[in-house]
Amino acid sequence: MENLFPISVFSAALLLTGCDVLEVHPYDAHVEGERHINARAVERIEAACAGRDSVRFAVVSDTQRWYDETAAAVAHINAHADVDFVIHCGDLTDFGLTREFEWMRRELERLEPPYVCLIGNHDCLGTGGDVFRTMFGDPNFSFDAGDTHFVCLNTNAFEYDYSVAVPDFGFLRDDLEALGPDTRRTVVAMHAMPFSDQFNNNVAEVFQEKIRTYPGLQFCLCGHQHTTTQFEPFDDGVVYYECGSAAKRQYLVFTLTADGGLKYEVVDY
Amino acid sequence: MKWWIINALCWLAALPACAAPAADSLRGDTAQRRPTFYERRTQHLRSSWARLVPNMGSIHFYGGVGLVSLGTGWHYGRKDQWETEVLLGFVPKYESDHNKATLTLKQRFVPWRIGLSSRWAVEPLTAGCFVNTIFGEDFWARQPSRYPKNYYGFIPKLRTSIFIGQRLRYNIPSRNRIFWKSISAYYELSTCDLYLISALPNRRVRLGDILTLAFGLRLEIF
Incomplete structure (x- = not known):
């Protein structure tokens, strides 16, 4: 029995050096590892797609607390999707805990194409908003993939x-105002769609009017309600494509072709 | 030096001792008289309250309750196997906007104590649970009224954790005591409710991911 203590002290010391067990608080916002992920992804996307008139990308959403399913989606996208980049439409975490962000980042970092993440309502809980900002960047951002402009928005x-x-x-x-002259098409991505419980529905119509002023608005992307579906909330020809949660084991692939066409696929994995 | 020892011991034993002088002075006045109901009653009151005087303290690092926490508490039980502690913790702001304070209520079970010598002892297992609350407007205990009922089915402000650990104890010989009777170094491995429900349905979240290490010193006063 006397010999137990040194052994366990030794194993505790091993644990200490081995991983991130020294935690101050589940909501401490003490972010270790990769930061500014969106900015670096945008740099890669813009460089890889520069001058192109077609783009192909995948969409995942609402992966909170579905780590195994996310890992499966990542593996499937790497093996089969052949996309320029991936958009995550938000809710990376269920409770906004710092470790949840780190666990989800660990899965998403295995994606071979660059990926950007939007903020979901669950990601705002506790200090989650601060962690999101540190790990991924500003919740509102945009980038260009060739001639297509992508606008990513916090709508929670x-x-x-x-x-x-x-x-x-x-x-x-x-x-x-900052839009380049070569922008031919625009895609707007968000977590919560207009008329959902999270959206500021007082300005839903105004919002739609505003985003329709973008050149060649193609469609909108969203998540939040956990089902893969498409709808036209304003009956104005602008389709909102919703990507289901990771529990549905589906992701979306969009191809915007050189002749202005759109190919939309739902991939089961 | 000797004066300080006596002084410190007097202070640390403050409440249980304060009944004694009163009894002594009474005995001087009226020798052999049976204490009156009033005297017995006040004596009982004093000794009851004296039991609530904390008899241990702690300095605690990490463990999901703060970078550093200061604790005060009670050890009790027939074999001195129970401990209850209250800890006040400090959380630096890191990437958030504010430093934060937390409060922890902790219950510990110490089933075995193995003496190595007259001074050293090992407690090969400590186990228990704690509830931690964090202060700040980002953390609600009751869902704000704007949300529909059970919109988020958990309470950000309150974490419940379980832990196991070990301790090495040094009993200070009575002639060397200044503040404390014994000092123990300990570590504890814990996990909280939300980590458990994240790990259970996911093979990708491993045991090492959800564990939190704490270490510290337990200071037994009397």
Whole structure:
């Protein structure tokens, strides 16, 4: 019995050096490892797609607490999807815990194509918003893949009790002003779609009017309600494609062709 | 030096001792008189409250309750196998906007104590649970009224954890005591409710991912 203590102290010391067991608090926002993931992904996407008139990308969403399913999606995308990049439409975590972000990042980092993440309502819980900002970057961002402009927005107004500019029309105005002359098409991505419980529905129509001023608005992307579906909330020809949660084991693949066409696939994995 | 020892011991034993002088002075006045109901009653009251005086303290690092926490508590039980502790923890802001404070209520079971010598002892297993609450407007205990019922089925402000650990104890010989009767170094491995429910349905989240290490010193006062 006397010999037990040194052995266990030794194993505890091993654990200490082995992994991230010294935790201050589940909500400590003490981020280790990769940061600014979106900015680096955008750099890769813009460089790889520069000058191109077609683009192919995958969409995943709502992977919270479905790590095994996310790992399967990542493996499937790497093996079969042949895409330029991947968009995650938000809800990487269920509780906004710092470790949840790290566990989900560990899965997503195995993606071979660059990936960008949007913020979901669950990601805003506790200090989750701060962790998201550190790990991925500003929740509103945009990038160009060839001649197509991608706008990624925080639409979880309900999480801020409508007291913060969500969706941020200031960001949209600045982004529209900064748009390059070569932009032929636009895709708008968000977590919560207009008329959902999280969206600031008082401005839903205004929001739609605003994003329709982008050149060649193709369609919108969203997640949040965990089912793979498509709908046209404003009956104006702008389709919202919703990607189901990881539990549905599906991801979406979009191909925007040189002749202006769109190919939409739902992939089961 | 000797004066300090006596002084410190007097202070640490403050409440249980304070009944004694009163009894002594009474005995001087009226020798052999049976204490009155009033005297017995106040004596009982004093000794009951004296049992609530914390008899141990701790300095605790990490463990999901703060970078550093200071604790005070009680060890009790027929074989001194139970401990209850309250810890006040400090969480630096890191990437968030504010430093935060936490409060922990902890219950520990120490089934065995193995003496190695007159001074050293090993407690090969400590086990228990704790509830931690974190202060700050980002953490609600009751879902804000704007949400529909059970919109988020958990409480960000409150974490419940279980732990196991071990301790090495040094009993300070009575002539050398200044503040403490014994000092123990310990470590504890814990995991919290939300980590468990994340790991259970996922092979990708392993045991090492959900464990949290704490270490510290337990200071037994009396």
